[in-house]
Amino acid sequence: MSQEKELTFSEAIEKAQQSIVRFPLIPIRGIPLMSYIAQNFDSIWAFRPDPSDLLIATYPKAGTTWTQEIVDLLLHNGDAEACKRAPTPVRSPFLEICSPPPIPSGLDLLRKMDPPRVIKTHFPFQLVPPGFWENKCKTIYVARNAKDNMVSYFHFDCMNKTQPEPGPWEGYIHKFMQGELSWGSWYDHVKGWWAEREKRNILYLFYEDMKENPRREVERIMRYLDLSLPDDVISRIVELTSFKSMKENPMANYSCVPKPVFDQSISPFMRKGEVGDWTNHFTAEQSKVFDEDYEKQMKGTDIPFRTQI
Numbered sequence: 001m002s003q004e005k006e007l008t009f010s011e012a013i014e015k016a017q018q019s020i021v022r023f024p025l026i027p028i029r030g031i032p033l034m035s036y037i038a039q040n041f042d043s044i045w046a047f048r049p050d051p052s053d054l055l056i057a058t059y060p061k062a063g064t065t066w067t068q069e070i071v072d073l074l075l076h077n078g079d080a081e082a083c084k085r086a087p088t089p090v091r092s093p094f095l096e097i098c099s100p101p102p103i104p105s106g107l108d109l110l111r112k113m114d115p116p117r118v119i120k121t122h123f124p125f126q127l128v129p130p131g132f133w134e135n136k137c138k139t140i141y142v143a144r145n146a147k148d149n150m151v152s153y154f155h156f157d158c159m160n161k162t163q164p165e166p167g168p169w170e171g172y173i174h175k176f177m178q179g180e181l182s183w184g185s186w187y188d189h190v191k192g193w194w195a196e197r198e199k200r201n202i203l204y205l206f207y208e209d210m211k212e213n214p215r216r217e218v219e220r221i222m223r224y225l226d227l228s229l230p231d232d233v234i235s236r237i238v239e240l241t242s243f244k245s246m247k248e249n250p251m252a253n254y255s256c257v258p259k260p261v262f263d264q265s266i267s268p269f270m271r272k273g274e275v276g277d278w279t280n281h282f283t284a285e286q287s288k289v290f291d292e293d294y295e296k297q298m299k300g301t302d303i304p305f306r307t308q309i
């Protein structure tokens with residue numbers, strides 16, 4: 001009996017190329033999601049994690065991949081080779097992602113792994129399967145200031161051929177402010193997770209803090225995971241997760257996703273990795289309009305965002 005060879009992640013994407021389009025967004029409980037995700041929402045909602053699983057939650061482009069790499073290295077005692085066993089989305093599956101077959105969905109990949117697993121999500125708090133809270137899973141949330149987050153998302157939407165067309169920058173700002181992008185409103189996302197952080201023992205981190213003092217934030221994550229690694233291992237992890245190292249690391253820089261899906265000649269996945277790049281994109285007038293709207297949308301919140309460090 002002939003046994004079919006299992007496709008690698010990259011091979012599966014290559015094979016599905018013809019079916020890759022910029023998927024329309026369909027609202028689920030008011031949150032616009034890529035159609036494939038929306039159609040599979042019931043099975044995602046029913047996912048039962050193991051209590052030992054760790055969730056890494058972010059609004060898209062807030063520092064997910066960086067945090068996934070830090071966590072993987074912490075869990076492997078800073079062993080760089082062990083963390084090159086597979087590309088990021090295979091080592092640390094994306095809970096809700098669903099794409100045309102034969103690309104494995106996040107749930108497909110999770111089913112094949114033994115706990116403890118490190119699971120990525122971009123869901124706002126209310127869409128996370130309740131099993132995570134029933135099982136008291138540890139959760140790291142990473143937030144990034146709205147302006148840099150939006151700039152990063154804009155470039156990503158230009159190169160990621162499964163996301164809706166970003167259109168011109170001016171219009172994109174308005175879509176962001178109105179919560180019309182995939183995974184919905186940045187404002188509701190960061191506020192929703194902030195409100196739950198104490199009750200759910202969520203480690204709420206900021207991209208800007210990670211840039212300012214990566215060692216401090218790596219140690220913070222280490223303590224949250226109840227690990228204690230020697231100083232030299234922590235130093236190695238900080239070095240291996242620098243922007244430069246990750247940009248050059250084929251297992252972390254998303255070169256696993258072929259060009260018809262992620263066209264990194266339009267914008268690399270590891271694009272700039274800076275705080276304050278928004279100043280190179282917003283005109284003074286755009287910044288004023290954005291700030292006025294921000295004041296309204298964030299009124300009454302005390303989340304300590306920084307747009308410069």
Ligand code: PPS
Nearest residue numbers: 060061062063064065066152242243270271272273
């Ligand atoms: S995704 O697609 O939502 O999972 O993207 P995500 O990983 O959340 O965000 C991508 C942005 O994070 C930057 N990045 C880093 N910055 C600093 N240091 C390290 N190590 C690092 N790794 C990824 C990446 O460059 C994207 O930001 P921009 O501003 O576009 O460069």
